Amino acid sequence: MAGIVGYGAYIPRNRIKVEEIAKVWGADAPGYKKGLMLEEKSVPSPDQDTITMAVEASKNALKRAGIDPKAIGAVYVGSESHPYAVKPSGTVLAEAINATPEVHTADLEFACKAGTEGMFIALSLVQVGAVEYGLAVGADTSQGAPGDALEYSAAAGAAAFIFGKDKVVAEALQTYSFTTDTPDFWRREYQYYPQHGGRFTGDPAYFKHITGAAEGILAKAGMKPADFDYVIFHQPNGKFPFRVGEMLGFTKKQIEPGWLVSKLGNTYSASSPLGLTATLDISKPGDMILIVSYGSGAGSDAFIFRVTERIDEVKALAPKTRDLLDKNKVYIDYGVYAKYRRKIRKAE
Amino acid sequence: MPNPSKYWREIPQRYRLEAGKCTKCGFIAFPPRLVCPQCGNRKFEKTKLADSGTILTFTIIRVPPHQFEDQAPYAVGIAELDDGVRLTAQIVDCDSGVLKIGMRVRIEFRKIYEEGAAGVIYYGYKFVPA
Numbered sequence: 013m014a015g016i017v018g019y020g021a022y023i024p025r026n027r028i029k030v031e032e033i034a035k036v037w038g039a040d041a042p043g044y045k046k047g048l049m050l051e052e053k054s055v056p057s058p059d060q061d062t063i064t065m066a067v068e069a070s071k072n073a074l075k076r077a078g079i080d081p082k083a084i085g086a087v088y089v090g091s092e093s094h095p096y097a098v099k100p101s102g103t104v105l106a107e108a109i110n111a112t113p114e115v116h117t118a119d120l121e122f123a124c125k126a127g128t129e130g131m132f133i134a135l136s137l138v139q140v141g142a143v144e145y146g147l148a149v150g151a152d153t154s155q156g157a158p159g160d161a162l163e164y165s166a167a168a169g170a171a172a173f174i175f176g177k178d179k180v181v182a183e184a185l186q187t188y189s190f191t192t193d194t195p196d197f198w199r200r201e202y203q204y205y206p207q208h209g210g211r212f213t214g215d216p217a218y219f220k221h222i223t224g225a226a227e228g229i230l231a232k233a234g235m236k237p238a239d240f241d242y243v244i245f246h247q248p249n250g251k252f253p254f255r256v257g258e259m260l261g262f263t264k265k266q267i268e269p270g271w272l273v274s275k276l277g278n279t280y281s282a283s284s285p286l287g288l289t290a291t292l293d294i295s296k297p298g299d300m301i302l303i304v305s306y307g308s309g310a311g312s313d314a315f316i317f318r319v320t321e322r323i324d325e326v327k328a329l330a331p332k333t334r335d336l337l338d339k340n341k342v343y344i345d346y347g348v349y350a351k352y353r354r355k356i357r358k359a360e
Numbered sequence: 361m362p363n364p365s366k367y368w369r370e371i372p373q374r375y376r377l378e379a380g381k382c383t384k385c386g387f388i389a390f391p392p393r394l395v396c397p398q399c400g401n402r403k404f405e406k407t408k409l410a411d412s413g414t415i416l417t418f419t420i421i422r423v424p425p426h427q428f429e430d431q432a433p434y435a436v437g438i439a440e441l442d443d444g445v446r447l448t449a450q451i452v453d454c455d456s457g458v459l460k461i462g463m464r465v466r467i468e469f470r471k472i473y474e475e476g477a478a479g480v481i482y483y484g485y486k487f488v489p490a
Contacts, residue, residue, distance in 0.1 A: 025453055057452065057453070057470075058430060058431065058471075059431070059452060059470040059471040059472070059486070060470065060471065061471060061481075063471075063481075063483065064468075064469050064470050064471055064483065067469040068468060068469055071469075095481055096481070104375075104483060107371060107375055107376075108375040108376065108469055108483070110376055340453075340489075342455065351430070
């Protein structure tokens with residue numbers, strides 16, 4: 013059965029605390045920390061972008077997969093922060109991991125669910141036998157407008173998954189997608205920062221699509237929340253995943269292993285995929301995992317995975333997601349953050 | 361006028377550390393050469409450099425070329441990779457005071473520089489603490 017053959021994560025080491033951002037804008041830090049359950053977020057260095065993080069996450073996935081990169085027939089990078097407007101991130105990634113030239117490549121964009129879109133396509137191509145292995149990456153260096161609520165969460169990271177039919181570590185038992193036209197968050201061409209509909213991003217957007225996708229996949233698979241060991245929902249802030257979990261009948265215990273947002277921020281296309289890598293890191297053979305992404309605009313992709321015996325052989329072959337999150341981090345102040353994120357206007 | 365051809369020619373080395381290994385004496389040439397400087401042989405097979413090593417020496421650049429101004433001060437060093445090849449690269453993600461001769465490093469894929477806001481983005485290898 014087709015499934016995940018290798019997985020890998022990458023998180024940059026810089027962090028900025030909620031207090032540091034709130035101090036600059038005269039905002040209420042305890043309110044953000046309590047209301048949104050956010051403490052700090054990752055920040056990319058000036059020499060890191062969606063492409064560099066996608067390459068590092070993919071290299072980690074290759075270490076766990078233990079396959080010849082030339083056998084990868086499809087490479088998809090999902091992001092809302094592709095470094096080029098025209099010129100694919102996937103070409104650089106495919107070249108860097110030595111998968112070129114016999115490979116199909118595309119860049120995807122769908123707010124925070126571009127990563128799971130790539131996973132859906134790569135898995136489907138493997139299932140129908142069009143490619144032997146398919147690589148899908150969710151990566152973002154997302155930007156929130158200075159002073160906007162999103163600035164407290166917009167973070168950076170990448171997660172990569174190689175799909176195949178042999179050496180599988182997590183079998184893909186079921187997929188389901190739920191999509192409507194919902195303008196809750198957008199960025200127009202040539203605009204630097206996105207705009208959003210404030211509270212409109214909740215009920216008719218995040219909650220409707222995640223519950224729609226979760227209920228849909230459970231019905232399709234004939235399963236219920238109690239059948240799962242772990243569940244990962246998209247993490248735009250700390251609170252939403254727990255609330256949607258409660259609405260659907262999942263427990264905190266099922267959500268917590270993949271819940272990274274309070275110390276990581278919202279890594280957009282990498283958000284639920286990184287939750288999946290962290291969950292695979294602690295999973296045992298036979299564990300059942302549900303992942304439901306969410307991307308504004310709007311839609312959710314859901315997958316059911318069953319972990320195989322091979323998981324124990326591959327966990328230690330690349331850095332674990334929690335270690336990337338908790339070790340080797342460095343705190344920066346708002347000035348350095350503004351410089352790193354190019355929020356300072358310089359002379360030409 | 362942008363000129364991406366030089367960068368493009370170096371992609372196998374900059375992205376994947378591809379080197380040439382002399383089929384006669386085993387000398388590893390990075391970047392690849394046509395003639396082995398040790399034995400004069402003209403045949404090489406493709407090999408990939410090791411992705412970790414040890415810092416042999418380093419310097420701190422405080423007055424950089426204009427493309428690197430935003431990064432100063434930054435470290436550049438030579439590391440002996442685990443296959444014996446010596447490689448020069450920037451050393452990043454390293455707090456001052458931590459950087460030492462003998463320190464273990466590994467190679468990470470990073471942005472090297474950009475040709476302004478509208479030009480090509482050049483990627484390649486840098487050292488990070490192992």
